[in-house]
Amino acid sequence: MLDVLQRIVLEVNSAENLNQALEIIVRRVKLALDIDVCSVYLLLSEENRLVLLASDGLNPDSIGRVKLNLGEGLVGVVARRSEPLNLDNAPDHPAYKYFPETGEECYHAFLGVPIINARRMLGVLVVQQREERRFRNEHVAFLVTLAAQLAGAISHAEMIGEIGAMQTQARNAHVQVKGIPGSSGIGIGVGVVAYSLADLDAVPDRLPSCIETEVTQFTQAVEAVQNEMEIIKQRMQDSLPAEERLLFDAYIMMLGSESLFDRTVQGIREGNKWAQAALRDTIRENTRSFEEMDDPYLRERASDLRDLGRRILSHLQAPQRTPEDFPERTILVGEDLTATQLAEVPVHRLAGLVSSRGTSSSHVAILARAMGVPAVMGMSDLPVTRLEGRQMIVDGYSGRIHIQPGRELLEEFRRLAREERQLSEELRAHSLEPAMTSDGFRIPVYANSGLLADMAPSLQSGADGIGLYRTEVPFMIRDRFPSEDEQTEIYREILTSLDPRPVTLRTLDVGGDKSLPYFPVKEDNPFLGWRGIRITLDHPEIFLTQLRAMLRASQGLSNLHIMFPMVSSVSELKGALELLARARDELLDEQLAILMPKTGVMVEVPSAVYQAEALARRVDFLSVGTNDLVQYLLAVDRNNSRVAGIYDCLHPAVLQAMVQAACGAHRAGKTIGVCGEMAADPAAVLLLLGMEMDSLSVSVSALARVKWVIRHFSRERTQELLEQSLCLDEPAAIRALLNNALVKAGLGGLVRAGIH
């Protein structure tokens, strides 16, 4: 049974559109269960009614015609109750409603199961049987399982259908898609699909500029790959036995075959596709027929074919996009955008980002915020490749995108964007003034950074220093650990360019979602694995090199602060401090007079919150890394779009934990700052002031905003707000309270969402 189920899911997932997906479902389920009728009703959003969209068994003419309200008829009852309904004789049920056009009067047994994805009712899957009998338990369970597994695919196909249909529809039939806000702001522009080199699935639809050019390029690419194969084969003449070289002949033949070569050319000529898309489709079709085969061996051949396809594609893609290929106002769209793809677009042409995976805490969203580019993340159902060349609005406040918006909507958003620009100019004008509450408390606001290039902009934006310097970057861009000298040079440049302002260098924090290509770590749960101080304590040779480099870089300066990430216990901190003392002793032996730097612990593991006082006693300062702390407190991976909705820095538990950490640090007579994303959230800033956090550290683009908020409130008022917030049980209520306070203080522009 599991086999049948997996096969159906596989087929549905590779359907090209919603209709095809539904057809597959009804046909295959009817066959698998050996029943008389299988139908699917979907809840269409525009009319909020359940519509019969596919059936194997009912009168084909009734498809698209039978429509039911929620609660109406048996199908409506299933949808309203979110529960299976299993009846031996449907007409006996009080809710039974008869539609003559279906011809279903002859069917008695009825079983309907709801199709639900992420709490959203999508529709109902129904099977019917002529005889009067209840469906067996196994049938109910099979359909429930199938519906649960298919819900995602149906939701996906629905979206593809909607957007695909737009090509033929009136221009004001715009589509709105809800995602997760990644970076606030409004971006209006034209969709450009980012694709990584030689990834077939990422090839966007595009019309060929000249058909013959496409055919020629494709032919040349295939020949190039055939040559490669021939060369490999020749090279292996002596080292490989004949039977293994036979494989290459097979590949060379495949490349020139009717099923691969001819069909692709046909796709270009008759399908009016550019070569890359025609190739993509041929490979897809061919691999699908392999994947459907019973034999696992043959199914494996699909991967050979995909490899060949990728080889051809990389030849086709050899000439990359140049900066001029990007429209004036580019909205970059991708499955899982990377920093490299971002870097390809000239900054002044980048109007917005849309990533179908990831959340507000993904690397690319953090980059977008740092650059001040609006971004929306985590729309898993978005058919990315269909967005090439479409006009789009990215609403980074509400986390929505609008595809092909109508004129009125466009005007409204243009107005919002203008207001936004005015506000940010106003903020910038005041950014160099110190951040002091209205009752006279001065709160240093530092910048977070990981790049040397950020130092000058940080100072220009009014940063009081660097509150978090991520030392990972020099490690990530090399193909080996950087040497002590290389590190010293970088750290020295940062320290001198900020002097006398304080700079906090965080020791190497890899693992989790940041891995080094030359030091691979494979784990089932990397966020709960070997990362941060855990790695560096296990490899003192790497840790000592970094600590020595930091100390050497600080010669003659007094602004170095060193901070340890991922500390979960006192013994780890002791170990790190011992190594630091050892590094300093060694340098003293070398006659280098170096001041002992200020040391700090990053509070990001919940246990460090509980041990805040014990940790603070042993160092000079604590700094709360809210991104990870919130993840662990709520047990949520912020990059997982299935659960990202649970991630909320205003969760009451988070607030209590931060109060606890602040009290711990202050009891030990030490300072505590906040260096996570939370410190850049205007609503959260109010609470952090109320908690008496001693400093905040945010990305350069948020500096002016945070200072602006600080200057508009008294500490007393923020303490009232904190007290009120701590009495509330739910994050949404806390958010509302704080936004309200911001609006009252005349800072509504900072929290205003887009049009809902």
Next chain:
Amino acid sequence: MLDVLQRIVLEVNSAENLNQALEIIVRRVKLALDIDVCSVYLLLSEENRLVLLASDGLNPDSIGRVKLNLGEGLVGVVARRSEPLNLDNAPDHPAYKYFPETGEECYHAFLGVPIINARRMLGVLVVQQREERRFRNEHVAFLVTLAAQLAGAISHAEMIGEIGAMQTQARNAHVQVKGIPGSSGIGIGVGVVAYSLADLDAVPDRLPSCIETEVTQFTQAVEAVQNEMEIIKQRMQDSLPAEERLLFDAYIMMLGSESLFDRTVQGIREGNKWAQAALRDTIRENTRSFEEMDDPYLRERASDLRDLGRRILSHLQAPQRTPEDFPERTILVGEDLTATQLAEVPVHRLAGLVSSRGTSSSHVAILARAMGVPAVMGMSDLPVTRLEGRQMIVDGYSGRIHIQPGRELLEEFRRLAREERQLSEELRAHSLEPAMTSDGFRIPVYANSGLLADMAPSLQSGADGIGLYRTEVPFMIRDRFPSEDEQTEIYREILTSLDPRPVTLRTLDVGGDKSLPYFPVKEDNPFLGWRGIRITLDHPEIFLTQLRAMLRASQGLSNLHIMFPMVSSVSELKGALELLARARDELLDEQLAILMPKTGVMVEVPSAVYQAEALARRVDFLSVGTNDLVQYLLAVDRNNSRVAGIYDCLHPAVLQAMVQAACGAHRAGKTIGVCGEMAADPAAVLLLLGMEMDSLSVSVSALARVKWVIRHFSRERTQELLEQSLCLDEPAAIRALLNNALVKAGLGGLVRAGIH
């Protein structure tokens, strides 16, 4: 450079023994850096000295002869300081020590980097150059990177070498390996390697009982696979083009080739291996030569070959082990033991378990504790397949195994095992007495379970009820969601068999490390992903079915408790309670009179600790799931052996969090229990009593022990111990305090570790 590095690591990882691994390192590094000498010194544990074990460049006769103490000579300095040492002229350094046998007087430039694995100094990698010059930064960095990556492989090869050498050594040269305690107790017996069907890497070494039988079986297996290929090819005659069918001819030829067939037969005849091991070795050799090739395409061919090997293997393994094949006292050994492998061994023959992966919280360790079988986990360097037929001691107290122990050690452990049996008989004799502290507080002790079969033993062992029934099992053993009727039947049987004792059914808790084959979820961090209540709230159709089944099962009974897992916020709890109310209303509509069950929340997400009072106000009870709670508080995946050492339920943060949860529940006037592993740890039980936890729930095998502890202490005394513990900053100090208290109370037998 990264390429070279990866290639070296790959080669070293596939070396068969330590010598071969070291040879590869020195040869390849010398070549890659184009230098005069590369050598490796390892710290040999028996003599605690650094010994030159491989060199390309130094006089070969000096290998194994040059020996240095830590701190002695340049190599000794590198090892003591755990830092690279880069000198342009080695003889100038004060620590320089000259060994005439090496012939190294002509080399001036010296660079040594330490090799460290998991904080353990393994040795030093040295390169030397004739001319007087400092090695470039890139060379230092390359070697540091290489050493960090190779440390694991070297440590692994070291262990293989040690155990492999035992075959030829005197019988009392026993090897001791340290792992993680999985289940306490002492097991003495003979190693049996568990292997899963058709997993080449898991095939154990074994002598052939009859060489000709092995050859015949192998020949038949190969023919069978060739036939399969032929049949597939024929079947595809019409549906596959000729070029794709060519592949099958290639496979058929490969199967009969000299390199595969003849070499395996040779391995059986000349290598005196059984067919499975000979096949394993042939496939390994052949795939390795593919993997070393430059072309990624050819490297892929290795997987074809492995597939063919697996096909042959599954034919060879067709006749499975029968219960009689297991020795009287079997020590089951495996890479990553599964419940199924465990189930293959008749219970009365199972003396111990050794799993090279996993930790004390892995599923198989939990099973072992439930069955009372000693287990040791997480010895990643253990060459599992070499342990077949070896005499072994499993010391589940200290987490050590002893391979081929000497007579004296064996006697000592036999004595310990006898004492252990006496203690457990004594405990069992009192297990039916109620658990009451010496000052008269009665603490209900419940059983944790996931199997119907556990109900009778739970009652016989004196359980006051079921404190945690994991409803996953009926979901996991099917190939679809179980129907409402199927679930009702199971729940009904549990409730009636325990009546009137309370039974707490936990709603479906999949995700994390428990997945359903028919509902696959792929995530980067499953423990921080879609699991527990998050899944069931997103799929109300599945949740409602389960809740209805629970309610229907409780008709006429009043002992049902329903508990929700993975709750992280008040709104989730509200959602779950609403669905429960809806399920009950529907049943009332069906005229079923059902009492509203007691409801509870599992406290396992840290945010639930902070919101304990708010959650408790809305339900009848809280129950702390310590396994997950500790994982999240410390940000540690307990199944990851790299960080499992950080996992400790006596961490001060854990204790504070539990106190906080208990206060929250009691402020709301509700009860709170503990149902994680922590409740079965005698030391922790003292603290739980001090925290005034209202009940404990443990595995059946721990019931008697926990009751025994409760009866030996007054609540007042445990409150003193809790107060003292909360003043300590480190887990080890807390453990010592509590163990001391247990020993003083005459319960030393419960904490006694094995021989260290």
